[in-house]
Structure formats: structure tokens, C-alpha cells
Amino acid sequence: xxxxxxxxxxxxxxxxxxxxxxxxxxxxxxxxxxxxxxxxxxxxxxxxxxxxxxxxxxxxxxxxxxxxxxxxxxxxxxxxxxxxxxxxxxxxxxxxxxxxxxxxxxxxxxxxxxxxxxxxxxxxxxxxxxxxxxxxxxxxxxxxxxxxxxxxxxxxxxxxxxxxxxxxxxxxxxxxxxxxxxxxxxxxxxxxxxxxxxxxxxxxxxxxxxxxxxxxxxxxxxxxxxxxxxxxxxxxxxxxxxxxxxxxxxxxxxxxxxxxxxxxxxxxxxxxxxxxxxxxxxxxxxxxxxxxxxxxxxxxxxxxxxxxxxxxxxxxxxxxxxxxxxxxxxxxxxxxxxxxxxxxxxxxxxxxxxxxxxxxxxxxxxxxxxxxxxxxxxxxxxxxxxxxxxxxxxxxxxxxxxxxxx
Amino acid sequence: xxxxxxxxxxxxxxxxxxxxxxxxxxxxxxxxxxxxxxxxxxxxxxxxxxxxxxxxxxxxxxxxxxxxxxxxxxxxxxxxxxxxxxxxxxxxxxxxxxxxxxxxxxxxxxxxxxxxxxxxxxxxxxxxxxxxxxxxxxxxxxxxxxxxxxxxxxxxxxxxxxxx
Numbered sequence: 001x002x003x004x005x006x007x008x009x010x011x012x013x014x015x016x017x018x019x020x021x022x023x024x025x026x027x028x029x030x031x032x033x034x035x036x037x038x039x040x041x042x043x044x045x046x047x048x049x050x051x052x053x054x055x056x057x058x059x060x061x062x063x064x065x066x067x068x069x070x071x072x073x074x075x076x077x078x079x080x081x082x083x084x085x086x087x088x089x090x091x092x093x094x095x096x097x098x099x100x101x102x103x104x105x106x107x108x109x110x111x112x113x114x115x116x117x118x119x120x121x122x123x124x125x126x127x128x129x130x131x132x133x134x135x136x137x138x139x140x141x142x143x144x145x146x147x148x149x150x151x152x153x154x155x156x157x158x159x160x161x162x163x164x165x166x167x168x169x170x171x172x173x174x175x176x177x178x179x180x181x182x183x184x185x186x187x188x189x190x191x192x193x194x195x196x197x198x199x200x201x202x203x204x205x206x207x208x209x210x211x212x213x214x215x216x217x218x219x220x221x222x223x224x225x226x227x228x229x230x231x232x233x234x235x236x237x238x239x240x241x242x243x244x245x246x247x248x249x250x251x252x253x254x255x256x257x258x259x260x261x262x263x264x265x266x267x268x269x270x271x272x273x274x275x276x277x278x279x280x281x282x283x284x285x286x287x288x289x290x291x292x293x294x295x296x297x298x299x300x301x302x303x304x305x306x307x308x309x310x311x312x313x314x315x316x317x318x319x320x321x322x323x324x325x326x327x328x329x330x331x332x333x334x335x336x337x338x339x340x341x342x343x344x345x346x347x348x349x350x351x352x353x354x355x356x357x358x359x360x361x362x363x364x365x366x367x368x369x370x371x372x373x374x375x376x377x378x379x380x381x382x383x384x385x386x387x388x389x390x391x392x393x394x395x396x397x398x399x400x401x402x403x404x405x406x
Numbered sequence: 407x408x409x410x411x412x413x414x415x416x417x418x419x420x421x422x423x424x425x426x427x428x429x430x431x432x433x434x435x436x437x438x439x440x441x442x443x444x445x446x447x448x449x450x451x452x453x454x455x456x457x458x459x460x461x462x463x464x465x466x467x468x469x470x471x472x473x474x475x476x477x478x479x480x481x482x483x484x485x486x487x488x489x490x491x492x493x494x495x496x497x498x499x500x501x502x503x504x505x506x507x508x509x510x511x512x513x514x515x516x517x518x519x520x521x522x523x524x525x526x527x528x529x530x531x532x533x534x535x536x537x538x539x540x541x542x543x544x545x546x547x548x549x550x551x552x553x554x555x556x557x558x559x560x561x562x563x564x565x566x567x568x569x570x
Contacts, residue, residue: 079416084413087413133416137416141417141436144442144454144457146414146417146418146420146434146436146442147434147442147444147446147454147457149452150452151414151420152414155414155415158415327452329453330452
């Protein structure tokens with residue numbers, strides 16, 4: 001333990017390096033954090049104190065990564081608002097439902113065809129269904145597409161995916177972490193997690209006026225401590241009930257999102273989310289032996305999943321866009337923007353690891369996310385080319401006045 | 407003109423409008439303060455033909471110009487004929503201005519420029535309406551001045567250079 005600070009320093013240095021390289025290349029940071037984590041680890045070289053195996057610090061990095069997941073989910077909850085979802089309108093509700101129905105079904109089918117047991121199938125479907133909100137929002141801003149007519153639909157679908165993620169994670173964690181084998185036991189644990197969620201949300205909603213009053217704390221320091229205490233205690237308590245601690249964090253976020261202090265919490269939490277989140281992705285990479293990444297099984301599985309995701313997202317985007325009265329061109333943009341995968345896929349995969357499921361899930365998730373975190377934004381950028389190519393086949397663009405958006 | 411407002415979760419807010427000529431304008435106000443103004447041609451509502459990005463400060467400055475607060479179009483001037491080209495302006499003393507600490511009388515604003523200081527808003531929004539010549543201008547205070555356009559220009563010159 002003597003070199004622990006130095007080891008952590010090395011880890012953070014490597015993560016920072018990965019971040020620098022990715023921003024130089026103008027790619028999403030998440031795959032780079034994972035890559036750099038995979039590059040080092042138990043198989044890496046060591047020389048005196050310069051130990052890239054991260055054996056002594058593995059446990060600490062793991063804990064910091066867990067905290068990272070808490071912050072990522074807490075922030076997701078904070079950003080989310082039920083009012084916003086209800087206001088989003090019918091076309092987005094239809095689009096979001098189409099997206100989830102198509103892609104979740106495809107994910108289940110893909111896992112089933114690949115011959116996995118039930119729990120693994122559910123994890124795979126979770127990994128492939130949920131887009132990366134971070135990458136999508138960033139790409140939209142970077143490509144200056146925020147004003148486009150399809151943007152509301154894209155962000156609406158993302159919002160739907162977030163809701164799906166919350167519900168799905170809670171059911172899945174009940175299923176996987178409870179360790180029960182009987183149908184009754186599984187149903188019971190899923191019910192407990194759902195019940196816990198509902199109780200926290202209900203009590204939280206009732207407590208909003210009280211929270212508004214008691215969180216009126218002048219000192220930033222004390223304010224932060226109170227928020228962190230709530231976050232860690234409730235997240236830790238959920239773990240006791242076999243609800244993933246991440247869900248606990250999400251719930252705290254959802255409750256606090258309804259208070260007047262949302263903006264202040266958001267501003268205070270972002271640096272923590274970024275720091276611990278980066279360590280989570282690094283730690284996830286650390287647990288993967290890079291040689292398992294290039295086994296036949298992982299490669300075929302990932303490529304297959306990528307193809308399924310591309311098709312599923314494109315078709316869902318097209319249907320969602322057309323049902324909302326958008327042009328084929330805008331609808332193409334939807335599917336090709338939401339294919340990016342990132343943080344949430346890794347969080348679902350991590351749940352598989354926590355539940356002791358088949359080890360192939362981790363390298364599969366890593367490779368799958370690596371491909372789609374890089375390919376996704378590229379596809380988004382080149383939607384015009386894709387549209388042109390497809391237009392030759394489908395002849396959408398007959399020279400008439402295009403359909404105005406609803 | 408109808409303005410359609412919609413929320414872009416985790417990005418900001420979007421305002422869409424179509425002008426008389428059928429051109430679509432979309433303004434996106436980002437949560438980080440940036441503004442983006444997009445211009446769409448009516449023939450292709452899917453893709454903007456031009457856009458500008460503004461910082462928060464730039465956006466405010468442009469809003470003043472577009473809103474006609476800096477210069478009223480000639481066509482509209484006869485509406486307030488009675489006022490002639492009488493203008494009321496809010497002028498903020500910059501931090502470190504040499505005029506801070508001087509009284510209005512010392513600067514001799516009315517005699518030199520013809521404009522009248524009708525109010526001063528000091529630190530913490532302390533207002534002084536119709537301040538006398540003994541009123542001491544504080545740093546960071548905002549001077550509300552009334553006069554003809556050229557008198558106002560004269561006034562600004564005094565504030566900028568008159569205290570050296």
C-alpha cells in the first residue's frame with residue numbers, strides 16, 4: 001500500500017492522456033478511457049514504483065468507479081423531469097415507443113440466437129438498446145444540428161431510453177443480484193425493487209416542499225455534504241434491498257430534480273461526475289484482458305450486435321420520423337444519430353459483472369461500445385451520403401415540396 | 407409572427423419562427439449561455455443555409471440593435487414626434503473610471519453638453535432621482551441621462567475624457 005497515491009496518480013495521468021488524445025482526434029472520451037484501461041492492468045509491465053499493473057490500487061479504483069456510476073445515474077435523475085416527459089407530446093411518445101419496441105426486441109432475439117442463457121440475454125439486450133445521451137447531445141451541438149426539425153424527436157427518444165433504462169436496470173438488478181433461481185423468487189425480487197422505487201418517488205414527491213426549505217443552505221460546502229450524504233446513504237441502502245445502488249442514486253436524483261435547488265446541485269455535481277465517471281470507464285477497461293477482446297467469439301458477437309443495432313436504429317428512426325411527419329431526409333438523421341453507444345451500455349454490462357454472469361459480456365460490451373462510440377458520430381456526420389445512397393434505392397425524394405414538419 | 411418554443415433536454419431551448427417572406431429562423435439558447443441563430447430557406451426546411459453563434463454578451467448587444475434601442479428606424483420616428491430626437495440613455499461607469507469620485511457639478515455636464523442627468527443608480531441599486539450638482543458619482547454606478555442625440559454623444563465624451 002506504500003505507493004498507493006502514486007499508483008492512483010498514474011491512473012489519473014493515463015486517463016487524462018486518453019482524454020487529451022480523444023479531444024485532439026475530436027472523438028468521444030468514453031472509448032478512450034476504456035481503451036487506456038485495457039492497455040494497462042495485470043498483464044502490463046512494472047518497473048519499481050512505476051507499476052502499470054494496478055494490482056495494489058485495483059480495489060480502490062473499483063470503489064472510485066462505483067462512486068462514478070452513482071454520480072452518472074444521479075445526474076441522469078437530476079436532468080430528468082416527469083413534467084418534461086408528459087409535455088413532450090404524442091409524436092415523441094410514439095417515436096420513443098417504436099424505438100424501444102424494435103431495438104429491445106432485436107436485442108433479445110440477438111442474444112437468444114447467439115445461444116446465451118436468459119440473464120445474459122437480458123444484459124445483452126440492455127447493452128444494445130440504450131444510446132449514449134452524452135455522445136448524442138454533444139454530436140448534435142458540434143454538428144450544429146440543434147435547429148433541425150428532427151432534433152426534438154432525437155432528444156425525445158433519448159429521454160424515453162432514459163426512462164426505460166431506469167425501469168430496466170431496477171428489474172434486471174433485482175433479477176441478477178438477488179441470486180434466486182425460482183420463478184417466484186425472481187418475481188419477488190423484481191417486485192421489491194419496483195416497490196422500493198415507487199416508495200422513494202412517492203415519499204420524495206411529497207417531501208419536495210420540505211426539501212426546498214431545508215436545502216436552503218448558504219454554505220456550498222455544507223450543501224454539498226448534505227447532498228452527498230443523501231446520495232450515498234440511499235444508494236447504499238438500496239444495495240441492502242438488492243436494488244442496484246445505481247438505481248438508488250438515480251432515485252435521489254429524480255427526487256431532487258423536482259426541488260428549486262436542481263441547478264445548484266447540477267453545477268456542484270458535474271466535476272464529481274466527470275472525475276469519478278472517467279475512473280469508472282478506466283476501471284471497466286482495467287478488468288478486461290485485451291487478449292479476450294480479439295477472440296473469435298467476442299469479435300463476431302460485437303460485429304453482429306453492431307449490425308443489428310445499426311439496422312434496428314435506422315428502421316426505428318425512419319418509422320418514428322415518418323410517423324411524426326418529418327421528411328425521409330430528417331428521418332434518416334434520427335436513426336443515424338441515436339446509434340452512438342457509451343456510458344449506459346457499460347453500466348448495464350457492469351451489472352452483469354457484479355452478478356457474476358458469463359465473462360464474455362465485458363469484452364463484448366467494450367468492443368461494441370468502442371465501435372459504436374466511434375462509428376456513431378461518424379455516421380451522424382455523414383448522414384447526407386447515407387441518405388443519398390438510400391434515396392437511389394427507395395426514391396423518397398421525388399421533386400415535390402417536402403412535407404412540412406408538424 | 408408565430409413563435410414556436412420547444413425544449414431540447416440537456417441542450418437548452420429552441421424558438422422557431424417564419425417571417426413574412428417565408429424564411430424560417432431558429433434561435434437556440436444553450437444552457438451554457440451561447441445563442442445560435444439559424445436561417446432556413448423555405449425550399450429546404452431540413453437543413454439550415456447559414457448560422458451564427460453568439461456569446462451571451464454578443465447576443466445582448468445584438469438584441470439592442472435589432473430591437474431598435476440604439477437607433478430607431480426613420481420610418482418610426484414620427485410616432486414620437488413630440489419627443490423629437492430626445493433620447494434617454496443608461497450609461498454605466500466602467501470600473502476604474504476616472505470620473506468616479508467626482509460630483510456632477512465638477513464635471514459640468516449640463517453646461518458643457520446640454521444633456522441632463524435625471525437619475526443615478528448606484529451600487530446595490532440605490533437610486534437617486536434628479537441628483538443635484540453635489541452628487542458624487544460612485545464606481546459602477548449607472549447614469550441615466552436625457553438629451554438630444556448629439557448632446558448625449560457630447561456627454562459620453564465628457565465622461566470618457568473629461569476627468570483626466
